[in-house]
Amino acid sequence: MVGINLRGVDVDFPVFTSRSRGLLNTLLRYDKQEQRRVEATGLSGIQVHALRDVNLELKPGDRVGLVGRNGAGKTTLLKVLSGVYEPTAGYVQTQGRVSSLTDIMLGMDMDATGYDNIVLRGIVMGLSRKQALAMIPEVEEFTNLSEYLQIPVRAYSQGMLLRLAFAVSTTITPDILLMDEMIGTGDAQFIKKSQDRISRLIDRVPILVIASHNESILNKFCDTGLLLEEGRIIHRGPIQECLALHLGSGQDDQANPAAPEQ
Amino acid sequence: MQTIENRTQLALLQNDVLQSFRKWQFWGFLGWNDIAKQYRRSFIGPVWITLNSAIFIVAFGLVGAQLFKFSVEDYLPYFCAGQIFFSFMSSLINEGCDTYINAHTFLKQTAYPKFAFVLRVVWRNLLLLGHNLAVIIAVLLWAGRLSQVQWLPFLAGLLVTILAACFVVAIFGAIAARYRDVPMMVASIMQVSFFVTPVMWRPDQLTERAQWLVHLNPLACYLEILRQPLLGLAASQQAWLTAVGLLAVLCVAFILLYRQVRRRIVYWL
Numbered sequence: 397m398v399g400i401n402l403r404g405v406d407v408d409f410p411v412f413t414s415r416s417r418g419l420l421n422t423l424l425r426y427d428k429q430e431q432r433r434v435e436a437t438g439l440s441g442i443q444v445h446a447l448r449d450v451n452l453e454l455k456p457g458d459r460v461g462l463v464g465r466n467g468a469g470k471t472t473l474l475k476v477l478s479g480v481y482e483p484t485a486g487y488v489q490t491q492g493r494v495s496s497l498t499d500i501m502l503g504m505d506m507d508a509t510g511y512d513n514i515v516l517r518g519i520v521m522g523l524s525r526k527q528a529l530a531m532i533p534e535v536e537e538f539t540n541l542s543e544y545l546q547i548p549v550r551a552y553s554q555g556m557l558l559r560l561a562f563a564v565s566t567t568i569t570p571d572i573l574l575m576d577e578m579i580g581t582g583d584a585q586f587i588k589k590s591q592d593r594i595s596r597l598i599d600r601v602p603i604l605v606i607a608s609h610n611e612s613i614l615n616k617f618c619d620t621g622l623l624l625e626e627g628r629i630i631h632r633g634p635i636q637e638c639l640a641l642h643l644g645s646g647q648d649d650q651a652n653p654a655a656p657e658q
Numbered sequence: 659m660q661t662i663e664n665r666t667q668l669a670l671l672q673n674d675v676l677q678s679f680r681k682w683q684f685w686g687f688l689g690w691n692d693i694a695k696q697y698r699r700s701f702i703g704p705v706w707i708t709l710n711s712a713i714f715i716v717a718f719g720l721v722g723a724q725l726f727k728f729s730v731e732d733y734l735p736y737f738c739a740g741q742i743f744f745s746f747m748s749s750l751i752n753e754g755c756d757t758y759i760n761a762h763t764f765l766k767q768t769a770y771p772k773f774a775f776v777l778r779v780v781w782r783n784l785l786l787l788g789h790n791l792a793v794i795i796a797v798l799l800w801a802g803r804l805s806q807v808q809w810l811p812f813l814a815g816l817l818v819t820i821l822a823a824c825f826v827v828a829i830f831g832a833i834a835a836r837y838r839d840v841p842m843m844v845a846s847i848m849q850v851s852f853f854v855t856p857v858m859w860r861p862d863q864l865t866e867r868a869q870w871l872v873h874l875n876p877l878a879c880y881l882e883i884l885r886q887p888l889l890g891l892a893a894s895q896q897a898w899l900t901a902v903g904l905l906a907v908l909c910v911a912f913i914l915l916y917r918q919v920r921r922r923i924v925y926w927l
Contacts, residue, residue, distance in 0.1 A: 409925060410926070412926075417837065417838050418839035419833075419837035419839055419840055419843070420839055420843075421839075475766075478767075479769025480765065480766060480767065480768065480769055480924055481924060481925065482670075482921035482924075494768075494769070495768075496767060496768060498767055499763065499767050502763055502767055503688075503764070505691060505695060507695055508691070508695075508698065516687070516691060519683060519684055519687045520684070520688075520764070521768075522681075522684070522768075524683050525683055525687065
């Protein structure tokens with residue numbers, strides 16, 4: 397069955413200084429003081445605790461919104477769900493094809509034609525060449541780029557380029573769709589068209605997870621919410637409840653600037 | 659506890675490599691596109707690189723034959739094959755360092771198997787080697803030595819080199835992702851290694867005391883098993899043993915390194 401299961405997931409990021417980034421620096425300037433610190437704390441280098449003890453089970457039908465301040469761990473959690481970050485501790489079990497619509501231009505080549513880019517983008521999203529070629533008619537129809545598809549995309553306007561990327565990225569229906577803020581593109585008339593398309597895609601996918609600061613988007617597409625703070629899930633429940641809690645704490649923030657991350 | 663952890667990491671590594679081969683369309687297309695990019699920018703594309711190396715090879719081939727007092731018919735094929743295979747190996751090592759650094763946009767968005775990007779780099783360089791082989795064939799044809807080529811030993815040598823290249827690219831890719839000064843260090847080492855590897859000179863020109871330059875130089879043994887068969891000669895047994903032995907060492911090093919660091923690579927990008 398399609399789903400994702402997280403148990404006791406921790407994610408720690410190493411923070412590199414210019415000193416620990418280079419091999420020569422690391423080998424030559426490894427001094428006694430540093431050695432003592434490592435022995436005492438068992439930690440080498442600086443770590444940022446991005447996620448702490450996250451437990452989460454996603455099943456078909458789940459529509460989850462991630463809520464929290466900047467740096468609370470929303471994006472990191474999405475990246476654990478997509479499998480980009482293999483957790484430092486705990487385990488992740490994933491069943492089904494995951495797609496994250498974060499960088500919809502990933503893999504596109506400015507010097508290649510529109511058609512070549514449809515295939516490139518399709519293959520980058522995990523399709524075979526044949527499956528990627530099969531997307532062409534739908535993309536042609538949606539983008540209305542007609543003969544422009546035959547020329548290199550570097551000649552496109554920003555809007556045309558986004559339209560192409562958007563069309564290709566939303567043609568495939570994954571089992572689990574992950575989004576970091578809503579994607580939407582183009583001029584006024586295209587915005588309506590692309591919003592319809594993304595809504596239809598969202599209706600089709602079994603599992604949806606969106607991280608967003610936009611209340612109306614979260615209310616529209618999600619029913620469950622997860623409120624994150626400093627890498628922990630501090631509340632789970634209906635999305636309205638999470639938003640209310642988040643907005644409530646948000647007011648405190650303004651009076652009291654947030655403490656620096658870790 | 660530690661052994662269980664290590665065993666699962668080993669299983670994950672095995673899965674990574676298997677998945678990578680299964681996704682041959684992905685790295686195959688990306689590697690091909692890296693070459694196609696050069697074709698799109700100018701009509702003859704990477705043929706420029708071939709032409710460049712052809713011009714350099716012919717020019718130095720003529721001078722080198724004079725310098726080292728060989729006949730041009732002997733020296734040009736020797737230098738040509740040496741130069742092309744050496745640049746194949748050195749660009750594999752240099753580009754190997756950028757394997758993951760250049761793929762960060764991919765790796766930070768979707769869970770791709772890591773080894774697929776290693777295969778992309780190796781595949782891209784094989785495609786380029788394919789272009790450059792045309793120069794070798796032309797030179798051999800000119801020297802009237804094409805019929806002497808021992809194709810089977812050549813293909814065996816190529817296979818061993820490709821396997822070793824996969825491990826080398828993987829190892830350097832991971833280390834360079836963590837330590838960003840490694841690509842620079844590797845680039846300067848490769849520059850020097852051109853002169854200490856028998857690319858333009860022959861091992862028998864060295865004095866007895868300097869033979870270690872050839873015997874202890876891993877690039878020299880791979881160069882020998884690639885070049886000798888094309889010149890219609892057999893590579894020495896010692897070169898074969900070193901090449902295969904080194905392949906085994908690289909394989910073990912790859913497994914030990916990746917068992918530890920495979921899952922951390924994305925964190926370093």
